[in-house]
Amino acid sequence: MTRRVGVIGAGTIGASWAAYFLARGFEVAAYDPAPNGEDFARRFIDTAWPTLEKLNVVQAGADRKRFEFFKDPAAATKGAEFVQESGPEREDLKVDLFASLDAALPPDIVIATSSSGLLASRVSVKCKHPERCVIGHPFNPPHLIPLVEVVGGAKTSPEAIDNAMQFYRDIGKHPIHIKKEVKGHVANRLQVALWREAVHLVAEGVVSVADADAAIAYGPGLRWALMGPHLTFHMAGGEGGMKHFMDHLGGPIQGWMDDLGQTRLTPDVQKKIIDGVAEEAAGRNMADLQRWRDRKLIDILKVSGEP
Ligand SMILES: NC(=O)c1ccc[n+]([C@@H]2O[C@H](COP(=O)([O-])OP(=O)(O)OC[C@H]3O[C@@H](n4cnc5c(N)ncnc54)[C@H](O)[C@@H]3O)[C@@H](O)[C@H]2O)c1
Incomplete structure (x- = not known):
């Protein structure tokens, strides 16, 4: 069965993540409320694909057509083994978004935010399962730059950190674990x-x-x-x-x-x-x-x- 990732927020960073996940053989289910969100993401993926091919990132059997777009965040999380959130960098917005993703997903699925500077402890404050929430901070553009900073919040479990680190490693990224929450990560x-x-x-x-x-x-x-x-x-x-x-x-x-x-x-x-x-x-x-x-x-x- 093809593995599935949820991409929540498909702007500059989310669309780039989507291109990378597709290249690594995943199905990608994306959500973005912008009227041109789907168009933007599809165009981004089409532009990034030849570069990913040149870099030998595209796995045998990977297909950029495995991209589905939803107008509802919960729908985009269905069947996902990992969720990467890349909505706007606003704590209030991410707090509500995380609460809705948390309510929609089984408790063992990691929800990672691409946030450049917010804290996992704050973003997960309304979640029933804050233990599965992490920062998974990429560098622009995530389909090219290998580094991902993984940071847990006060309630994040060691298993969620391990799962996130393993997930990013498996897909060919270079994750580092940041042991304490600090503004702006490392x-x-x-x-x-x-x-x-x-x-x-x-x-x-x-x-x-x-x-x-x-x-x-x-x-x-x-x-x-x-x-x-x-x-x-x-x-x-x-x-x-x-x-x-x-x-x-x-x-x-x-x-x-x-x-x-x-x-x-x-x-x-x-x-x-x-x-x-x-x-x-x-x-x-x-x-x-x-x-x-x-x-x-x-x-x-x-x-x-x-x-
Ligand atoms: N741009 C960078 O260099 C960079 C690098 C690393 C991490 N980040 C982080 O990635 C995240 C996204 O940044 P970006 O540069 O892609 O911003 P962006 O403005 O390009 O994209 C944000 C997207 O979120 C969508 N959105 C708006 N409301 C939403 C909601 N309620 N739920 C889901 N999506 C919603 C917007 O329509 C937009 O497409 C931020 O947290 C940012 O800190 C950015």
């Missing part, structure tokens, strides 16, 4: 920690927006496509690894850490960044940038062996 906090310093350096006139970006894209960013900062610095320690790195550079780096900026996004600072990034884009519109990014991203994914 990867976005790391991105924002770096961006805070980039904004600070621009605001202080140390560097232009374009050169701050170049400092990442042509330097550390190339290594970060392969490994994170810890392994990078372990290797920077040579034969002595991280221990030598700490002994040798720990002191100076502590000094740099202490010197990092605390810039706030005041209107003036915002304007500097907005003007700077427009200059950096050099007339390329968003569609141009997206096409360029996706082409490069596909090349990187092919080289790095992911997804």
Whole structure:
């Protein structure tokens, strides 16, 4: 029997999840209240499919026609073994949506939200079975980026976490388990920690927006496509690894850490960044940038062996 996933909310993220689940051989039952929701999702899937084929993500027997669209969230959960919710990032809306999904589903089915920053404890507050609710936070676009952050709430059971981790692993994603609920989960906090310093350096006139970006894209960013900062610095320690790195550079780096900026996004600072990034884009519109990014991203994914 073909395995079935419920996709609740089929905008930018939900439609991308739908394309990925279909490529991994699932039936996808989607719900979205937008008048053009079905059209948008079907067009998204059709556009993503050739890319997924190029990346060898499409499994033998997978068929993008196994996509059904419903105008009722409960109908889209029927027979699903896993539900991925990707509705708007509003706590009140997700609380009610989760309550209705919870009421419609058998208690052992995991409901995961793609939420970028809300907490599972809050989103599941009206559920009878909060133990099966988790954050399953992907990165845009989820049909290409392997990382999924799995976070439980105060009442989430260890089994639900295990099931979610196993589900994402089985479909070829790279899930990580975040052990405590924190605002923004982990990867976005790391991105924002770096961006805070980039904004600070621009605001202080140390560097232009374009050169701050170049400092990442042509330097550390190339290594970060392969490994994170810890392994990078372990290797920077040579034969002595991280221990030598700490002994040798720990002191100076502590000094740099202490010197990092605390810039706030005041209107003036915002304007500097907005003007700077427009200059950096050099007339390329968003569609141009997206096409360029996706082409490069596909090349990187092919080289790095992911997804
Ligand atoms: N865009 C990103 O980069 C990104 C990345 C990771 C996670 N997320 C998260 O994914 C979720 C969706 O974000 P998005 O960027 O796809 O937004 P989006 O606006 O593109 O899509 C949201 C969809 O939800 C639908 N919707 C509205 N009310 C709904 C309801 N009551 N029930 C179900 N669906 C409803 C909308 O019609 C829309 O199609 C958010 O929680 C967001 O935090 C976004």
